[in-house]
Every structure is written in C-alpha cells, then in structure tokens.
Amino acid sequence: MSIVKSSWISLHRFFTFPLPPASLGIFRILIASFTILQAFLWYPDWLSFFGPDALVQWEISNALVPEMSIHISRLYQLFAFSGISETQFVIIFFWIYVFVALGLLIGWHTRSFAILTWFWHYVIMCSIDIYVYGVDIFLQIALFYFMFMPINKALSLDAFRKSVNKNPSWTVTLSMRVFQIHLCLIYLSSGYEKMLSPGWWNGNTLWRSLVQPDFNQFSFEWLANYPWIVITLSCFTMFIEAGYCIAMWIPRMRVFWLAAIILLHSGIAVFLGLWLFGLIMILLSVSAFGYDALLDIRHWYKKRKLRRTNSMQFQTIDGAHPIIMG
C-alpha cells in the first residue's frame, strides 16, 4: 500500500470513525455551568454594565458597535411596545439568559437552548464591546459550536427521554475533531506570536504583566533580581503553547501536555487574577482532550498491570526452575 493511500485511510478514520458521545455531554455540562457561574458573578453589577444609564450609556455603546451587530438597545426596540421600561428589560434579559443556559445544562430541547444561549451571549458581547476580554471570546466560540454539535447525545434530558440516538456516530467524531483542531490553531498562533516578540525571550513581557497593577496579585518585583526564573517561565509558556498542536495528538505526551496546560492556566488564574479566563481555558482543553487523556491513562494502567502479571509469571517459572532441575 502506498504512503499516500495509507495516509488517506488514517485521515479518513481520524475524521469518521464513530466516537462515543460522552465527551460532548461533559463539554456541554462544563460550559453551561461556566456560563451560569459567570452570569451570577455579573449579577450585582449587571445594570452598571448593561443598563441604559450604565457607566458607558446605551447611546454610546450602541454607536461603537458595527451596524450588523445586535446591541441590547436594538433588542429593546422590539419589545418597547409592551410598555416595559429599559431597566426592567435589562433585568428580564438577565434572567432569560440564566434560564436558557440552565436549559442547555440539563440538555432539555438542547439544540434550541444552545441557539438561544449563543444568541443571548452574542447580544451581551455586542452590548459591552469595550469591556470584552478573552473569557467572553472563548465562551462565544464554545457556544457557537454547541449550535451544531450533537451535544444532546449523552448526559442530557433528551438522551434520558430517548428522543435522540445515543450510539457513537461520525457526527460526534467530526464535532470533536473540528473543536480540537480549532483549539490547536489558537494555541499555535498564541505560542508563535509570543516567539516573535523579543519581550518573551528576555522575560520582560511576563515580568511586566506580573508587576503591573491591572494583574498584580502578589509582590513580584523581587523577580527582577532573578531574571532566569522569569525567562524559564516565559520559555515554558511558549513551548507548551506552540507544542500543543503536536503533543496533543501523541498518546505518550498528551497526558503530560494536558497537565502542563492546566498548570499554565492555573498560574494565570492565581498570579494574574484572571480566574474565569484560566478556568474556561482549562475547561476547553479538558473537554477537547480530556477523554483521550483518560483513555491513555487507562491504557497505561492496563499495560502496566499486564507487565506486572507477566513478570510475576516469569518469577514463578524461575522459582520453579530449581525444583524441575531437582
């Protein structure tokens, strides 16, 4: 068989071999729980961000978003006839957001709730465009995929009610592969862009991030006297991010890389105070590669057990040897 043909068969298998839907069910639960958690963290200041008299008022935030985007004020225009005030609408908007995310979490009419959650989050992002940061971007990417993925095939009310086929299928495989590749592209570009910056090679970018008041959680000024520590951490970050797209496909390396990514994002959460950002990045990587990593660990464990059993058999034979001789 030619190399081209065998590569084609491997590629075909990679994208089409039916995978069990459990990993997508876990992905849905993790992201929907995260959405609800983030919403409740927002609740005390919801009106300060989204209200008509927010710190940046509707007229201004509306003017700053592109024409085709859906600002919350444009959505309000559709319901203004009902007589509810702008403030009431913003509060109702919040509770509907929580409700649709809850529907997604339990997997009830999952596709419809996935579309609604995506749409609500999209309106949120368009309405506070100037406050958006990484955590919103990655949540939006995950919610976008939920509209198309068969996330209701496992761990959902839809599956419990037997309204969906729970068998492994090519749709699960394709969904997982597209999401995994997207994540690999993100990490590759992130690692690559860091490598282009001299500040990452001499550690100054990381050091400045640690000491500036926006992210400063602990006193890290002392690190200036030990630049090798910062340079090592910078190189570790670039290596882990750029290598993600390769290591995650190698069974021997996947578990260690996933652990390293979790460590990296835990570090971002603790030392830069970006708790939600760190959390969502961990959840995305765990959702994408956690199931494979778990299979790797089980495979190692079985292999180790088998090796131990074999070595015990050898010991028995060795032990029996003198008796046979005798």
Place this chain on the structure above:
Amino acid sequence: MKKIIYIASFIHLIIVSLAIFHVIDGVGKGRRPLIEKSASFYCSINYSLWHFGFISHDDVRSNELELIIYNINGSVTKYSTLDGFKFFVSNNDLKNRFYGFKITNAADVLIQDLCARSVATRMMNLHAGTTRVSYTIRSIIYPTMEGYSKNEPMKTQTVYTTDFILH
C-alpha cells in the same frame, strides 16, 4: 448530506485558520472587499477574528484612568483604576473587564471623548452636588527587569484629559 457537512466543516476551519494567523487581515484590501467583509462577518459571529495573545506584547502597556470629582461643598473625591476600579465593581472578574476598557479608551480619540462624557454623567448622577468631573487617561510603561534593578522609574504620560463643569 454527510459530504456537505464535512465540506462545511473544512471551510469553517480554513476561515478560522486564516483569521487566527492574520491572513484575512489584508486579503483583498481594495480589490476584493466582499471576500474580506464576508470572512470578517462570519468570524464575528463566532469571534474567531479575535487574535489570540494570552499576555501579548500589548499587555505590558498599562493605562491609568483617573477621575476627580469636585463637590459643591468643597470636598474632592479621587478614583483611580490603579486601585483596580474597586469603587465601581463588586468582584475580580468584573474588575478585569476594565483592562479592555482602558485599552480601547487609550486607542482612539473619538472613543475617549464619548466614554469620558458617559463616565462623567454617571459620576454626576452618583455623586449629588458635583460641580466638576476631571477625567484623565495616562499611559504607563514599566521598566524592564534590568532597568528596575537599576532603580529606573516607571514612565507615565498623559494621553487624554478633559474637564466637565456644571454651570
């Protein structure tokens, strides 16, 4: 149907790759604006257009937003984002959102003007008896590790400043 889904998925991945690696940033500028606009619109729906930095070179620049509120009784209240905007938000996640706010603010004069007006109005509503609100954005550049160990100070530069006075 299966084939169509696979083709759509691959097209999606290609567009995402082009967006992430900045290829469509300049595609067809002037020549094929339709392609650029369509790709940008598609990426804006799923936010793939975002360029991933996770602490990119931009993040080492810091900005300070300072608000000084003058009251009719002569008292002066000063707020600074160097204190983390704690006066405005109730938790750390919301505080982090002001990082993006400051970056956007420092980038464009029109946005600075609009946001300054909005913030000043909000502050006047919150603080009864306000006669004047002073709004200043400063850019802060921290020294390198080598500079810091030689006691080099941080550089501060006023990017934008305006006063709102009630008559």
